[in-house]
Amino acid sequence: MNSSPLTKQPNLPCIDFSQENTKQGSTSWLATSKNVVSALEEYGCFLATYNDNFSPDLHNAIFESTKQLFDLPLETKLRNTSKTPSHGYVGQEPVVPLYEGLGIENATTLQGAHAFTNLMWPSGNATFCETARLFTEVVAELDQIVMRMVSQSYGIEKHYERLLESTSYLFRLIKYRQRHEKETSLGIVPHTDKSFMSILHQHQVPGLEIKSTNDQWILVDPSPSSFIVMAGDACMAWTNGRIEAPQHRVIMKGTEERYSLGVFTFIRDEIIHTPEELADEEHEIQFQPFDHYKYIDFYYTDEGKKSKCPIKSYCGV
Ligand SMILES: O=C(O)CCC(=O)C(=O)O
Numbered sequence: 001m002n003s004s005p006l007t008k009q010p011n012l013p014c015i016d017f018s019q020e021n022t023k024q025g026s027t028s029w030l031a032t033s034k035n036v037v038s039a040l041e042e043y044g045c046f047l048a049t050y051n052d053n054f055s056p057d058l059h060n061a062i063f064e065s066t067k068q069l070f071d072l073p074l075e076t077k078l079r080n081t082s083k084t085p086s087h088g089y090v091g092q093e094p095v096v097p098l099y100e101g102l103g104i105e106n107a108t109t110l111q112g113a114h115a116f117t118n119l120m121w122p123s124g125n126a127t128f129c130e131t132a133r134l135f136t137e138v139v140a141e142l143d144q145i146v147m148r149m150v151s152q153s154y155g156i157e158k159h160y161e162r163l164l165e166s167t168s169y170l171f172r173l174i175k176y177r178q179r180h181e182k183e184t185s186l187g188i189v190p191h192t193d194k195s196f197m198s199i200l201h202q203h204q205v206p207g208l209e210i211k212s213t214n215d216q217w218i219l220v221d222p223s224p225s226s227f228i229v230m231a232g233d234a235c236m237a238w239t240n241g242r243i244e245a246p247q248h249r250v251i252m253k254g255t256e257e258r259y260s261l262g263v264f265t266f267i268r269d270e271i272i273h274t275p276e277e278l279a280d281e282e283h284e285i286q287f288q289p290f291d292h293y294k295y296i297d298f299y300y301t302d303e304g305k306k307s308k309c310p311i312k313s314y315c316g317v
């Protein structure tokens with residue numbers, strides 16, 4: 001018989017983004033907004049169920065396409081390059097040998113989806129292209145609902161409107177290959193995301209762990225209809241530290257391969273200012289205005305990599 005665990009594992013808050021709860025201005029919208037803000041302030045993340053907009057068919061289709069992509073030869077995948085560090089192909093890294101990821105920049109646009117697809121499949125792959133764009137669009141809508149709720153609750157919606165106009169979406173497809181028994185189980189090292197917001201979706205095999213404020217790692221179970229909505233470093237600076245980007249990592253306990261997907265928002269060609277509305281006598285502005293992409297470049301310097309809190313090192317007051 002199994003003995004019962006001594007400590008109870010905390011769970012992430014789970015919030016339902018049904019059509020009813022996402023009708024702007026309704027009582028359910030306000031109640032959902034309240035839950036979103038308190039989850040983000042306490043954990044920096046939460047689970048979102050999104051059944052009304054995300055169908056099981058799209059779930060199956062996107063993971064079919066993901067597997068097809070990773071089955072391409074390495075030399076093809078290496079064509080996925082980017083001016084921004086870690087936005088293109090990442091893999092074959094000695095510290096995390098199981099990890100492989102590809103990035104589609106501007107993935108909500110036809111042009112972004114086409115450019116990537118044609119690079120991987122010069123003779124075309126319409127199914128991949130349409131599925132990837134549709135998936136990113138559906139997830140981008142979820143991001144916009146979350147950010148509208150947050151910005152309304154903080155009274156900074158007009159500032160969010162400006163950021164929204166400059167938001168670009170990076171769709172990252174990730175594979176952790178099968179692990180030999182003696183190999184490291186570390187799939188991805190503990191980190192906070194450099195994005196503004198990140199929305200993750202996992203396939204069957206667990207592995208993602210998120211650190212709670214009392215320093216416990218919370219294992220997030222995969223579910224076909226739920227997403228992990230997580231704040232990145234840029235959101236932490238924008239909200240004057242009210243919402244912190246949580247540490248997370250991937251540990252591959254078994255030997256099975258694992259797939260996961262992430263849609264990450266970045267602010268392009270617009271300086272991010274912490275809104276004055278978030279400052280008062282007790283909470284002075286903690287971050288100087290900054291350029292999001294220059295922050296990413298900083299993070300990949302020696303100083304950035306060594307820092308315990310790179311966003312504070314980069315633009316903290
Ligand atoms: O694979 C996952 O579930 C997490 C991936 C992740 O943390 C990242 O890409 O930043």
Ligand SMILES: [Fe+2]
Nearest residue numbers: 191192193248
């Ligand atoms: Fe991450």
